[in-house]
Amino acid sequence: MELIIAIFIGLLFACGVYLILRRSIVKVILGIFVLSNATNLIIFLAGGIKSEAVAFIPDDAESLNPELINDPMAQVLILKAIVIGLGIAAYILALKYRYFEVTGTHDLDQLKNTDQK
Amino acid sequence: MANLLTVLIASLFLATLAIPVIYRLRTNGTGTFLALFPLLIFILLGYLLITLNPFEAGIGDSSIAILEGMELSLRVDGLSLIFGLLISGIGFLILLYSSFYMANQERQKSFYLYLMIFMGAMLALVFSNNLITLFIFWEITSVASFFLIGYNHHREKSRQAAFQALIITAVGGLALLFAVILTGNITGTYRISEIISEGIHLGNHSRYPLILSLVIIAAVTKSAQFPFHFWLPGAMQAPTPISAYLHSATMVNAGIFLLLRLYPLLGGTIMWKYSLLITGSITMFLGAFSSMGQKDLKRILAFTTISALGTMMLLIGIDTVNSIKAALVFFIVHGLYKGGLFMITGIIDKSTGTRDIYQLNNLTKSMPFTALFTFLAVISMAGLPPMLGFIGKELIYEATIQMPQLSWIIVPLGVGANIIMVAISITVFYELFIYQKKKITTKLLIKEKAFPTSFLVGPAILAFMGLLLGIAPEILENAISNSIYFIRGQSIKITLSLWHGFNEVLLLSILTIAGGVILFLLRKPANRFIAHILNLFDIYHLPSIFNNLVNTYLKVTSRNTERIQHGYHRFYLMTFFLVTIAITSLHLFKITDIPFSLQYFSPVKPHVLLLIIIASIAVLFAVFTKTRLSAILAMGLTGYSIGLIYLFYGAVDLAITQFLAETIIMVIFVMVIYYLPTFAVLSTRTSRIRDAIISIITGLFITLVILKAELIKPDYRVSDFFTENSYTLGEGKNIVNTILVDFRALDTLGEMFVITMAAAGVFSLFKFQIKRLKERKKDS
Numbered sequence: 001m002e003l004i005i006a007i008f009i010g011l012l013f014a015c016g017v018y019l020i021l022r023r024s025i026v027k028v029i030l031g032i033f034v035l036s037n038a039t040n041l042i043i044f045l046a047g048g049i050k051s052e053a054v055a056f057i058p059d060d061a062e063s064l065n066p067e068l069i070n071d072p073m074a075q076v077l078i079l080k081a082i083v084i085g086l087g088i089a090a091y092i093l094a095l096k097y098r099y100f101e102v103t104g105t106h107d108l109d110q111l112k113n114t115d116q117k
Numbered sequence: 118m119a120n121l122l123t124v125l126i127a128s129l130f131l132a133t134l135a136i137p138v139i140y141r142l143r144t145n146g147t148g149t150f151l152a153l154f155p156l157l158i159f160i161l162l163g164y165l166l167i168t169l170n171p172f173e174a175g176i177g178d179s180s181i182a183i184l185e186g187m188e189l190s191l192r193v194d195g196l197s198l199i200f201g202l203l204i205s206g207i208g209f210l211i212l213l214y215s216s217f218y219m220a221n222q223e224r225q226k227s228f229y230l231y232l233m234i235f236m237g238a239m240l241a242l243v244f245s246n247n248l249i250t251l252f253i254f255w256e257i258t259s260v261a262s263f264f265l266i267g268y269n270h271h272r273e274k275s276r277q278a279a280f281q282a283l284i285i286t287a288v289g290g291l292a293l294l295f296a297v298i299l300t301g302n303i304t305g306t307y308r309i310s311e312i313i314s315e316g317i318h319l320g321n322h323s324r325y326p327l328i329l330s331l332v333i334i335a336a337v338t339k340s341a342q343f344p345f346h347f348w349l350p351g352a353m354q355a356p357t358p359i360s361a362y363l364h365s366a367t368m369v370n371a372g373i374f375l376l377l378r379l380y381p382l383l384g385g386t387i388m389w390k391y392s393l394l395i396t397g398s399i400t401m402f403l404g405a406f407s408s409m410g411q412k413d414l415k416r417i418l419a420f421t422t423i424s425a426l427g428t429m430m431l432l433i434g435i436d437t438v439n440s441i442k443a444a445l446v447f448f449i450v451h452g453l454y455k456g457g458l459f460m461i462t463g464i465i466d467k468s469t470g471t472r473d474i475y476q477l478n479n480l481t482k483s484m485p486f487t488a489l490f491t492f493l494a495v496i497s498m499a500g501l502p503p504m505l506g507f508i509g510k511e512l513i514y515e516a517t518i519q520m521p522q523l524s525w526i527i528v529p530l531g532v533g534a535n536i537i538m539v540a541i542s543i544t545v546f547y548e549l550f551i552y553q554k555k556k557i558t559t560k561l562l563i564k565e566k567a568f569p570t571s572f573l574v575g576p577a578i579l580a581f582m583g584l585l586l587g588i589a590p591e592i593l594e595n596a597i598s599n600s601i602y603f604i605r606g607q608s609i610k611i612t613l614s615l616w617h618g619f620n621e622v623l624l625l626s627i628l629t630i631a632g633g634v635i636l637f638l639l640r641k642p643a644n645r646f647i648a649h650i651l652n653l654f655d656i657y658h659l660p661s662i663f664n665n666l667v668n669t670y671l672k673v674t675s676r677n678t679e680r681i682q683h684g685y686h687r688f689y690l691m692t693f694f695l696v697t698i699a700i701t702s703l704h705l706f707k708i709t710d711i712p713f714s715l716q717y718f719s720p721v722k723p724h725v726l727l728l729i730i731i732a733s734i735a736v737l738f739a740v741f742t743k744t745r746l747s748a749i750l751a752m753g754l755t756g757y758s759i760g761l762i763y764l765f766y767g768a769v770d771l772a773i774t775q776f777l778a779e780t781i782i783m784v785i786f787v788m789v790i791y792y793l794p795t796f797a798v799l800s801t802r803t804s805r806i807r808d809a810i811i812s813i814i815t816g817l818f819i820t821l822v823i824l825k826a827e828l829i830k831p832d833y834r835v836s837d838f839f840t841e842n843s844y845t846l847g848e849g850k851n852i853v854n855t856i857l858v859d860f861r862a863l864d865t866l867g868e869m870f871v872i873t874m875a876a877a878g879v880f881s882l883f884k885f886q887i888k889r890l891k892e893r894k895k896d897s
Contacts, residue, residue: 001718001719001720001721001722001725002717002718002719002824002827003718003824004721004725004726004729005729005762006820006823006824006827007820008729008732008733009819009820009823010816010817010818010819010820010823011733011736011737011816012736012755012816013812013815013816013819014812014813014815014816014817015736015737015739015740015812015816016812017690017694017808017811017812017815017816018740018808018809018811018812019740020687020690021687021690021691021808021811021812022687022800022808023687023800026745026790026793028686030739030748030749030752033752033756033782034736034739034752034755037755037756037759038819040759041759041762042819042823044762044763044766044768044771045823045827046826046827049719049766050719051766051767052765052766052767053767054767054768054769055767055768055840055851055852055853056850056851056852057843057844057850057851057852059850061844062844062845063840063841063842063843063844063845064840064841064843064852065840066834066836066837066840066841069767069840069852070766070767070768071834071836072836072839072840072852072853072856073834073835073836073839073856075763075768075770075771075853076853076856076857076861078763078768078771079770079771079774079853079857080857080864080865080868082771082774082775082778083774083778083868083872084868084871084872085778086778086781086782086872087871087872087874087875087876088875089782089785089786090781090782090785090875090876090879091875091878091879093785093786093789094789094878094879094882094883095878095882096789096793097789097792097793097882098882098883100792100793101792106793108685108686108687109685
């Protein structure tokens, strides 16, 4: 399974890189989303996918054997990454919106220098 | 006493803080007020001069350590006293003079700021007892003089001159830094007093040639010696008070000071002598030669300064007690007459509006006092009795005649340069004050009587000082004896007198004056001849060579910058990806000791596999689709599939968050997308293929890295602690949540800040737009 997910991540990365190499800013933003998802998956995979158990301590127990669950730290990290990714997404989209309104273009090649026309 | 001097020098820097206040109170009295500070220093130094013992340092160590080995400490001996007196004395007069000269000009505040910093740095430089601080103040003088020369920065010439001066002196500064550090490493101390008292001399060290060359580069660039002399005539773009100050007592003389200061450490070797002799004599003659045939009074003076600096350099190179004595006396002579003459130039310029000596006509009647001061200054320059200039020139001749071996070439060169000096002195005075030109009538814009005393007092004091010291040179004897004691380590009681008796030196003086008069009479053909010679060398016009060099350098660098910083966002990314892959794969394929085997992996789950296939199709669709909405939907599908994968492996919190975040992103995207243009095909087919290849390589590479990482599993997990203690310490059954809000609560707080900042950013982006729209409405 790890092999398949690794290949899947590779595919996501390939698509993401292809998208952020575009000139159209909309595609670049899509690429950023794909890449952030792919990166989250890498961390997830690093936490291990051996177990299917939820990282909950049973009601009748005081602690859990760490062997039984996948690394919860990876999940914590991804949780933060997702939320921060959301913030970035909102900001980028707003920025893009303004950028298009001011410059009238969505071609990044038109954005080579800081001088205004 | 030492502390007092430190405080006074520091007060020059601190006084700059008061400039805005004084400027507001009394706009045109700023200079007069600031002049108090150098005056106090001058008085203190004067007291030190009187009490100076010929063979003892005036003030020993009083140091404030800044860093290890680098301290602010003062050294007062004859050498620094002579320089310090001239710097503070002329500085005082210059500030008085500037009060009127700069009146009603723009940016006076900056003018005084730069001038005070320059003065303070110059004084600190000469009194510095530490090579590192000496270097620092040396650089401050370079930077301050850059601002002073480029003060009229609206003129291109002025900017260019300032730039040249800065680049050339900064090169020297770097050389000095290098030399200082090398010296410190070899001697183990940066203290000048220790170097002198322990008699350290680097002459036999293997690094000596390097250190000496570096020091000479520093001195030669600062003191405008051939072939770096060209920045000095350019520097006359500065306001006249600044030229007066740069030429007479500061800046260019710092190079001379440096050589005298480091003489105990480096001086006296064959290499020292010859390098200084050669540069000195070339510069001396070249400067004098070029000054003939100039029309602009300031330019004439600038070239005579170059000649004078060459003379001092030469005298240091001759390297006898007499020559050092001559150099010191000549420094004083030159400072007095050159400062005076530059100030007089400013007076004439203010009064008549021109500095061209051939456009000025018989100024004696209209400007009697100026004429008197000019007369005293030029006879000092020409080296006539009873001025100090006469003593200076006699000493120079004495030193050159007594020089072993090379006197046959040095003496004629010196006499030649001096003949030109005499001729120039006569020419300047004659053209300005005596000769009645028929066609030209000089109109006076401001009469001499209308000038305030403070404007005329500078040249007056300097001219009369030249006279006073000529009549009573004994005043200087102690300081010069002291300098020579510390420079050459010889305790000789120096005596100075106006009259040396009839000897060959006097004969040479008479010869010089006669030659000067003859040259003056023949000045028209001589000027033509010199102009002809200078034209021949026009292809070697150094300022233009310098400019070309700088321009070529700028062109090459800007081309390189354009190549690297091309502004195409995608090429930056491409470079980034390819370089990262290249570097990491080197390491990736090095680790080969881990066997690859499928048994390490968990079994394939059909439902997850199905999800992955759906997500793969969706992401590929998102890449290739032509419509925006379907791309977003496909993206969302991929995101939800990933969320489900999280869920199947027990990460419930992740799955929930992923679903929510994905939904919000899609909603925002859809909201924004309708304001944006549709996808357009912007790239060419070839570039698409190239990008596809790069992305496939990147994807493959990532897969390989992940697999490699999967195979190297560490035995220990950081999170085991959290898993075991989640309930006992954190009182939480959901381990992931407990880590988030309890164990790592601060991280979560930071994350909230990030989100808040993003929200604030979005808000301001939209708010800005509203403002803009309002502005537009107002405009229309």
